[in-house]
Amino acid sequence: MSPRSCWIGSALAVVALAGCNNVSNEMVKMPPPAVTVAQPVEREIVHQLEFTGNTRATEAVDVRARVNGYLQKIDFEDGADVQAGDVLFVIEPAPFEAALDAAKAAQQKAEATLALANADLARTQPLVQRGASTEQELDVKKADVATAAADVASAKAALTQAELNLSYTQVKSPISGRVSRHMVDIGNLVQAEQTTLTRVEAFDPIHAYFAISESDVVELMAKSPGTSAASLKANPPTIYVGLTGEKGYPHEGKLDFAEAGIDPQSGTQMRRGIFPNADKLLVPGMFVRVRLPVGSPAPGLMVPDRAIGMDQSGEYVLVVNEKDTVERRSVKLGLRVNGMRVVNEGLEVGEWIVINGLQRARPGAPVKPERTTEIVEAKQLDASNDPAIANSGAQLSTTTPAKASATGGN
Structure with missing residues (x-):
C-alpha cells in the first residue's frame, strides 16, 4: 500500500471516531399512556336476590276415559286452546x-x-x-x-x-287451557281410568318455581318480613322473571307461595311466583331468571362492566389518584344492570376509575387521564326501568369533575 493510501485511511478513521463521540447514549422517556376515567354513578338501589327457576302450569290434567270402549271421534286440533266442558273425544x-x-x-x-x-x-x-x-x-x-x-x-x-x-262416552276437558296432542287414534280400545288420551294445561297465569338457600331465607326474614311463608297471602311481594335471551326482567308477578320449612337434604326452600301470561309467551317447563327484591332502597355506587378487571386475586377496578398514578382496588360486586355493576365494597364516591384503556394502565405507573362525566351505560340505565333501580331515571346527586392535577390531565 502506498504512503498516500495509508494517510487517507487514517484520516477517515479519526473522523469516524470523532462522530461516535458526539452521539448521546441516554434512553428516550415514553410519555404516560392516555386513559379515560370517570367517577362512579350514584343511584338508589334495591338489593335483589337472583335465582334460576322453571315455569309450571297453574293447572294440568291428564285426560283419561271413564268407560271402556272403542274411540270413535277426536273433536279437537292438537295444540288448540280449549274451554272447560269442550268435547275432546267420543267413545262409541x-x-x-x-x-x-x-x-x-x-x-x-x-x-x-x-x-x-x-x-x-x-x-x-x-x-x-x-x-x-x-x-x-x-x-x-x-x-x-x-x-x-x-x-x-x-x-x-x-x-x-x-x-x-x-x-x-263424550270425554270433555275438565279445565280451560291448551290441549296437547291426541295420544290414541280412532278405532283403538280405550281402557277406563288407564288410557291417557291427552293432556290439558292452563298457564295463564303461570307459575315459576325456584329454590332459595338457607342463608337467603335468613336474609329475607331479616330484611323483608313480608316474604315469609306466613305473610304471603296478606300482601304478596312483587318478583320479576326474565327468559334466556331477554334483556332484563320484563315479566312482573307476585310471590304467592313458600314452603313452611327447609329441605334438610338440599338445604333450600321452594318458593313460587305467579305471573300474568295473556300472550302465552311463557310456557310450562321453561328455565327463567328470577329476581326477588330485598329490603328498602338504599344509595349505592355503580360502574360500567368494562371498567372491571379480574385476576387470581379477584375482581378489581383501577383508580387514578391525585398524582395521576394508577392504583389497583379490589371490589365486591353486586347486581349487573344494563351494562353497569353495583359495587358493594372497595370504592368511594368521587374517585376516578379507568373506564377505557385498562390494558394500557398498570398499577403504580403514571397515566394521562382524560376525565369524563358521560357514561353511555348510565344513560341506558336511566331508561331501563329495571326493578333494581329505584326511581329509574333520577340521579341522587350530580358529581362535578375534579380539578386536573399539576402533573397532567385535562
Whole structure:
C-alpha cells in the first residue's frame, strides 16, 4: 500500500471516531399512556336476590276415559286452546245407549211390581180386619211391597249409572287451557281410568318455581318480613322473571307461595311466583331468571362492566389518584344492570376509575387521564326501568369533575 493510501485511511478513521463521540447514549422517556376515567354513578338501589327457576302450569290434567270402549271421534286440533266442558273425544256410544234402554225397562218393570204389591196389600188389609185372612199373610204382603220398593230404587240407581256411562262416552276437558296432542287414534280400545288420551294445561297465569338457600331465607326474614311463608297471602311481594335471551326482567308477578320449612337434604326452600301470561309467551317447563327484591332502597355506587378487571386475586377496578398514578382496588360486586355493576365494597364516591384503556394502565405507573362525566351505560340505565333501580331515571346527586392535577390531565 502506498504512503498516500495509508494517510487517507487514517484520516477517515479519526473522523469516524470523532462522530461516535458526539452521539448521546441516554434512553428516550415514553410519555404516560392516555386513559379515560370517570367517577362512579350514584343511584338508589334495591338489593335483589337472583335465582334460576322453571315455569309450571297453574293447572294440568291428564285426560283419561271413564268407560271402556272403542274411540270413535277426536273433536279437537292438537295444540288448540280449549274451554272447560269442550268435547275432546267420543267413545262409541251404541253399547251404552243399549244399556241405558235396558236400565229404563228394568225400572219400569220394578215400578210395575211395586204397584202390584201395593194393590195386593190394599186388598189384604180389609180381609184381615174381617178375619178372612191371617196376620201372617198381611206381613207377607207388606214385605212384598218393601221388596218391590227396594227393586225400584235399585233400578233407578242403575238407570242413573247407565246415563252417566253414556255421558262419559263424550270425554270433555275438565279445565280451560291448551290441549296437547291426541295420544290414541280412532278405532283403538280405550281402557277406563288407564288410557291417557291427552293432556290439558292452563298457564295463564303461570307459575315459576325456584329454590332459595338457607342463608337467603335468613336474609329475607331479616330484611323483608313480608316474604315469609306466613305473610304471603296478606300482601304478596312483587318478583320479576326474565327468559334466556331477554334483556332484563320484563315479566312482573307476585310471590304467592313458600314452603313452611327447609329441605334438610338440599338445604333450600321452594318458593313460587305467579305471573300474568295473556300472550302465552311463557310456557310450562321453561328455565327463567328470577329476581326477588330485598329490603328498602338504599344509595349505592355503580360502574360500567368494562371498567372491571379480574385476576387470581379477584375482581378489581383501577383508580387514578391525585398524582395521576394508577392504583389497583379490589371490589365486591353486586347486581349487573344494563351494562353497569353495583359495587358493594372497595370504592368511594368521587374517585376516578379507568373506564377505557385498562390494558394500557398498570398499577403504580403514571397515566394521562382524560376525565369524563358521560357514561353511555348510565344513560341506558336511566331508561331501563329495571326493578333494581329505584326511581329509574333520577340521579341522587350530580358529581362535578375534579380539578386536573399539576402533573397532567385535562
